[in-house]
Amino acid sequence: MTASDVPTRDALTLYEHVGGEAGVRRLVESWYPTVLADPLLQQLFGAGHDDHIPHLTAFLAEVFGGPRVYTERLGGFPALLEHHSGLGIDEEQRRRFVELFLAAADRVGWPDDERTRTALVEYLEFGTEVAAQNSHARSEHDLHPCQEVPVWEW
Structure with a gap:
């Protein structure tokens, strides 16, 4: 970790507070x-994709107040919607996703x-609810009302 990665108490955004990108x-x-x-989530993610880590990093960076790379260069919310379409995410999978994310936050020393932690949990709950609803949508009318990359403020 470099000096620029160290979270500060005076950070203006969650993105800055957790060490930026x-x-x-x-x-x-x-x-x-x-x-x-x-076993519960692998069926949604398959064998994984080489671009998932950089794309999810860009998405979460934007959500937490960082640069708008996901929206401006990686397809924005329409790309995210496409990736979740038809997955049929259920409540148990949604909860496991959140659980594993919080465990990872502990492991990396967030x-x-x-x-x-309140901001992280609130965003994960919201984001996974959006993903789950959109993963079941049969038409535009079934989609979650949030149809853009949110900026999560604390």
Whole structure:
């Protein structure tokens, strides 16, 4: 970890507080192998994809107040919607996804202060609910009302 990766108490965004892109990437890199190995989630993720870690890193960086790389260069919300379409994510899978993400946050030493963890849990609950609803949508009318990359403020 370099000096620029160290979270500060004066950070303006969650993205800055968790160490910017490097902090988000560490979290995603720790989490991703766990879903590929998890019997409940592996069916959603298959064998994995080479671009999943950088794409999810860009997505979460944007959600947490970082650069808009996911929206501006990687297809934005329409690309995310396409990836979840037809997956049929159920409640048990949604909850496991959140559980594994929080365990990864602990493993990589993400800040565990109440403000950070509350924001992380609230976003994960929201984001997985959006993904689950959209994964069952048969038409545009069935989609979750959130149809853009949210910016999660704390």
